[in-house]
Amino acid sequence: MDFSELKNNAEKELEKIVDSKELKEFSDKYLGKKGEIRKFFSFVKDLALEEKKILGKEINEFSAVLEEKIVEIEKELKKAEREKKEEGEKIDIAIPGKVIETGHLHPMTQMMREVGRIFELMGFTIVEGPEIEDEWHNFDSLNIPEGHPARDALSLGKTFYLKGGNLLRTQTSSAQVRYMKKMKPPIRIIVLGRVYRYETTDASHEINFYQAEGLYITEDASVANLKAVLQKFLELFFKRKVEIRLRPSYFPFTEPSFEIDMLCTVCNGKGCSACKRTGWVEILGAGMVHPNVIKNGGLDPKKYKGFAFGIGLDRPTMMKHKINDIRLFHSGNLKFLKQF
Amino acid sequence: MHSFEVESVEKKGTDYILNIDVLPDRAGDCLSHWGIAKELSVLLDKKMVIPAVKLKKAKTNISLSVKVEDKDCKRYTSMVLTNVKIGPSPKWLKDRLTVCGLNSINNVVDATNFIMLETGQPLHAFDYEKINNGIVVRKARKGEKIVTLSEKEYVLDENVLLIADSKKPLALAGIKGGKGCEITEKTKTIVLESANFNHKLISQTARRLNLRTDASIRFENNLDPNLTEVALERVVSLIQELSGAEIASIVIDSYKNKLKPWNIKLNTENVNRLIGIDIPKPEMVKILTKLGFVVSGSGNILNVKVPTSRQDVTIPENLIEEIGRVYGYDKVPAVLPPFSEPAIVNKEMYWQNKAKDIMKESGFVEAYNYSFVGEEEKVVFDLKGEELINPVSNYYKYLRPTAIPQMARIVKENSKFFKEIKVFELGRVFDYQKEIMVLSGTVLGEDFSLIKGYLNILFDRLGVEKVSYSPLAKSEMWNSKKTAEIKINGKVIGHLGSLSSNLMEVLMIEDAVFFEINFDELQKYCLDKREYEQISYHPPALRDISGVVSEDLEIEEIVEAIENSSNELLKSVEVFDVYKGKGIASDKKSVSFHLIYQSEEKTLDSKTIDSMVNDLLNKLKQTINWEERK
Numbered sequence: 001m002d003f004s005e006l007k008n009n010a011e012k013e014l015e016k017i018v019d020s021k022e023l024k025e026f027s028d029k030y031l032g033k034k035g036e037i038r039k040f041f042s043f044v045k046d047l048a049l050e051e052k053k054i055l056g057k058e059i060n061e062f063s064a065v066l067e068e069k070i071v072e073i074e075k076e077l078k079k080a081e082r083e084k085k086e087e088g089e090k091i092d093i094a095i096p097g098k099v100i101e102t103g104h105l106h107p108m109t110q111m112m113r114e115v116g117r118i119f120e121l122m123g124f125t126i127v128e129g130p131e132i133e134d135e136w137h138n139f140d141s142l143n144i145p146e147g148h149p150a151r152d153a154l155s156l157g158k159t160f161y162l163k164g165g166n167l168l169r170t171q172t173s174s175a176q177v178r179y180m181k182k183m184k185p186p187i188r189i190i191v192l193g194r195v196y197r198y199e200t201t202d203a204s205h206e207i208n209f210y211q212a213e214g215l216y217i218t219e220d221a222s223v224a225n226l227k228a229v230l231q232k233f234l235e236l237f238f239k240r241k242v243e244i245r246l247r248p249s250y251f252p253f254t255e256p257s258f259e260i261d262m263l264c265t266v267c268n269g270k271g272c273s274a275c276k277r278t279g280w281v282e283i284l285g286a287g288m289v290h291p292n293v294i295k296n297g298g299l300d301p302k303k304y305k306g307f308a309f310g311i312g313l314d315r316p317t318m319m320k321h322k323i324n325d326i327r328l329f330h331s332g333n334l335k336f337l338k339q340f
Numbered sequence: 341m342h343s344f345e346v347e348s349v350e351k352k353g354t355d356y357i358l359n360i361d362v363l364p365d366r367a368g369d370c371l372s373h374w375g376i377a378k379e380l381s382v383l384l385d386k387k388m389v390i391p392a393v394k395l396k397k398a399k400t401n402i403s404l405s406v407k408v409e410d411k412d413c414k415r416y417t418s419m420v421l422t423n424v425k426i427g428p429s430p431k432w433l434k435d436r437l438t439v440c441g442l443n444s445i446n447n448v449v450d451a452t453n454f455i456m457l458e459t460g461q462p463l464h465a466f467d468y469e470k471i472n473n474g475i476v477v478r479k480a481r482k483g484e485k486i487v488t489l490s491e492k493e494y495v496l497d498e499n500v501l502l503i504a505d506s507k508k509p510l511a512l513a514g515i516k517g518g519k520g521c522e523i524t525e526k527t528k529t530i531v532l533e534s535a536n537f538n539h540k541l542i543s544q545t546a547r548r549l550n551l552r553t554d555a556s557i558r559f560e561n562n563l564d565p566n567l568t569e570v571a572l573e574r575v576v577s578l579i580q581e582l583s584g585a586e587i588a589s590i591v592i593d594s595y596k597n598k599l600k601p602w603n604i605k606l607n608t609e610n611v612n613r614l615i616g617i618d619i620p621k622p623e624m625v626k627i628l629t630k631l632g633f634v635v636s637g638s639g640n641i642l643n644v645k646v647p648t649s650r651q652d653v654t655i656p657e658n659l660i661e662e663i664g665r666v667y668g669y670d671k672v673p674a675v676l677p678p679f680s681e682p683a684i685v686n687k688e689m690y691w692q693n694k695a696k697d698i699m700k701e702s703g704f705v706e707a708y709n710y711s712f713v714g715e716e717e718k719v720v721f722d723l724k725g726e727e728l729i730n731p732v733s734n735y736y737k738y739l740r741p742t743a744i745p746q747m748a749r750i751v752k753e754n755s756k757f758f759k760e761i762k763v764f765e766l767g768r769v770f771d772y773q774k775e776i777m778v779l780s781g782t783v784l785g786e787d788f789s790l791i792k793g794y795l796n797i798l799f800d801r802l803g804v805e806k807v808s809y810s811p812l813a814k815s816e817m818w819n820s821k822k823t824a825e826i827k828i829n830g831k832v833i834g835h836l837g838s839l840s841s842n843l844m845e846v847l848m849i850e851d852a853v854f855f856e857i858n859f860d861e862l863q864k865y866c867l868d869k870r871e872y873e874q875i876s877y878h879p880p881a882l883r884d885i886s887g888v889v890s891e892d893l894e895i896e897e898i899v900e901a902i903e904n905s906s907n908e909l910l911k912s913v914e915v916f917d918v919y920k921g922k923g924i925a926s927d928k929k930s931v932s933f934h935l936i937y938q939s940e941e942k943t944l945d946s947k948t949i950d951s952m953v954n955d956l957l958n959k960l961k962q963t964i965n966w967e968e969r970k
Binding site (some may be wrong): 026057084101102103104105106108109113116118119121122123124125126127128129131132147149150152156160161162163164165166168185188190194196198199200201205207208216218220221222223224225228231232237245246247248249250255256257258259290305329332333334335337338 | 341342343344345363366367466520524525539540543544547560561564614616619655657658660661664665669670672673674675676677679680681682683684685686688689693696697700701702704705706707708709711712726727728729730731732736739746750753754755759760761762763768770772773775835876961
């Protein structure tokens with residue numbers, strides 16, 4: 001047999017191969033143990049040495065070429081087969097994602113953490129204080145003595161009293177004096193927690209609600225410090241530049257006292273429905289700690305000055321999430337709780 | 341921005357109403373047009389003009405005896421007018437009163453109301469003819485009655501201050517006049533009262549009688565006792581103008597302890613230090629002087645004399661506020677305090693937050709419940725605890741001693757909409773007046789071991805070791821067959837299990853597992869420490885052992901005995917069967933455990949393992965009387 005004829009046949013057959021099965025057959029036919037090329041070798045060994053050398057080289061080269069081609073075709077065939085398979089496995093990407101159940105923290109927990117986090121950055125330590133208080137800590141220690149109109153306004157009609165004596169704290173400020181006695185100035189604390197008021201509940205009134213009370217006491221605290229700390233807090237809280245103003249106000253436990261207004265973030269002070277057309281939103285109450293309160297905390301009011309502020313947390317949480325009914329906070333309704 | 345907030349400006353007829361929110365500390369001088377005018381004069385730097393007073397004397401003198409028998413009446417100033425013609429008020433007066441929200445009655449009553457609005461001093465007019473033998477200011481007798489001008493009868497006690505005559509009460513001092521000596525069309529001679537009372541007493545009486553009037557609201561706020569005479573002259577002058585009346589008596593004035601101006605020493609450096617600004621001293625003096633304070637002294641120390649109309653000003657800080665607000669807080673710069681020390685991490689809140697995060701990671705939803713439970717929960721759950729004197733309603737009558745009833749309600753209400761419910765709360769409950777932080781929760785379904793798994797994750801992640809579970813003896817609330825006591829070091833810190841079948845029936849709720857753990861106790865064992873445990877690349881070997889032990893022996897105790905009798909190659913002990921009944925003595929139980937042995941250094945051969953197990957069984961026989969079952 002002529003080797004060039006074998007070569008021609010092989011090359012022609014190779015071109016016609018369409019799948020892996022045919023390729024395997026081809027490979028067996030030519031390169032297999034009993035394949036055509038082997039057969040040819042047995043024919044070659046009877047040839048003269050010189051001829052043997054030349055033809056042997058030619059056969060080796062050709063079988064190398066064939067092997068290479070087979071690998072190449074195999075690759076192509078596999079690729080085509082993969083593509084064909086993938087076509088059949090195509091998924092519908094419009095399919096809805098499965099509902100995954102995860103845990104949720106109460107929106108008020110998230111709010112308290114955020115407020116606490118910001119004040120911690122400014123060096124304030126977070127504390128809690130008791131919810132059951134005596135009259136002295138809830139009123140007298142805060143310079144609200146018996147007969148004081150503010151005492152009457154709070155104690156008659158707004159305060160829950162217990163059969164075994166004592167009452168439920170009406171504001172987190174009641175912890176102020178407790179911590180003044182426990183700590184040494186400089187004192188920087190944030191009291192976070194639940195407070196109680198006697199209310200007829202409706203969409204905006206609750207008997208349980210939440211406050212953050214700040215207290216800062218050093219030898220040289222000033223209104224300027226108060227202004228800066230609150231402005232910084234509001235900026236970090238709202239994640240934007242804010243402008244605040246101090247309006248004179250009255251609280252028995254601070255002197256001077258202020259209402260802190262923030263330039264309305266909705267209209268930037270132009271006046272809109274969110275700020276009742278005033279351009280400003282009342283955001284919290286604050287003031288310089290009254291000397292009597294410092295004295296009640298066991299410190300010398302001549303030496304120590306301080307500022308305090310109180311923030312109701314229900315309203316900002318409702319505003320943040322556009323919650324329209326304060327009672328949802330204590331509803332235990334999973335349709336509500338799972339949204340946060 | 342300097343004094344008060346204007347709540348609204350409203351046009352009424354041809355007039356305007358400025359609705360001003362007067363702060364409580366300034367109610368003593370600013371619940372009046374004069375007070376507001378004074379503020380405006382200071383802030384706008386304008387002069388304030390007070391209306392002139394013209395008095396006309398009658399020919400005849402009428403005597404009136406006034407006896408102040410009680411020290412809660414600080415001053416009683418009065419005057420008798422005669423030849424009064426009672427009639428309607430002129431239009432200007434009627435309009436003024438209407439705009440300010442008062443009804444027009446007649447010229448005399450309207451004049452007293454008008455001057456009250458003007459000066460802040462409440463005034464009252466009595467019909468002189470209806471007073472028997474002069475006026476006495478005294479406390480009421482228990483059971484004494486009065487019918488007020490609004491025809492309502494009040495039964496009084498010794499805490500109520502009265503204006504009376506020798507026979508009957510004439511008025512509730514500082515609050516409201518009585519029907520008995522009302523001004524009528526026939527009235528010819530009147531007694532005008534301009535008095536001052538103990539503000540605390542008036543506040544409490546008005547609230548107790550639930551009768552707060554324009555007069556009582558002003559008296560509640562420590563009015564200037566030196567105002568009575570000024571206001572009396574103003575009202576007499578106006579009544580003369582309106583009704584042609586003439587003065588028929590001297591000014592009858594009972595004023596034992598005259599209030600005199602007092603002095604406050606003010607250090608100007610302290611003013612600037614507290615505000616954090618630099619206000620020049622002359623500016624401070626100017627502000628205080630315009631406000632009516634008399635300032636003297638040199639250097640840094642000012643001697644400030646406070647007018648009696650400003651009883652709210654008693655300490656230097658009050659004066660600092662006066663200076664600050666008039667000067668303008670908008671001029672105060674914002675200056676951050678210097679950094680001193682980082683915040684101290686509150687350990688309690690740290691562990692609370694960590695526990696909340698772990699529960700959330702396990703897929704629980706955090707709920708907040710009220711601190712209160714109602715009469716119904718108390719009865720159904722057989723609860724004991726602190727009762728409120730003044731609950732809002734029967735639903736919020738007691739401080740909750742546990743959150744389980746609220747968790748049961750959450751299961752009940754949400755199971756209509758959710759197949760999977762996993763809820764927790766970390767909040768305070770109350771053992772009478774003792775506050776206890778508890779972690780409570782519930783999972784819908786009856787899978788006790790699943791919830792136990794969640795709690796094990798919690799304990800593990802909080803670094804709490806030595807938690808054990810043991811059967812619950814007896815309980816009203818819990819089903820003792822399906823509930824475990826959770827213990828640390830032998831002390832019960834909580835419960836895990838199902839509610840009693842009786843409760844389930846009453847509440848009509850789906851099967852659910854509940855838990856409640858005393859977090860104050862748990863927290864004592866929390867530890868922020870986690871050590872890497874060697875990973876072994878050698879295969880573990882499993883051996884099972886079964887044996888009979890005394891029925892009383894708790895699983896935890898057996899596990900402990902197994903661990904104590906083994907070496908470090910024993911990696912895990914897990915109970916997989918507990919059996920009582922046929923084939924086992926009645927005071928015994930059969931228990932089976934999977935034991936896993938593993939070495940970090942080599943593959944254990946079966947000979948070694950068998951010898952360890954044999955050794956263990958021998959020891960168990962001695963320690964817990966273990967009888968092996970083959």
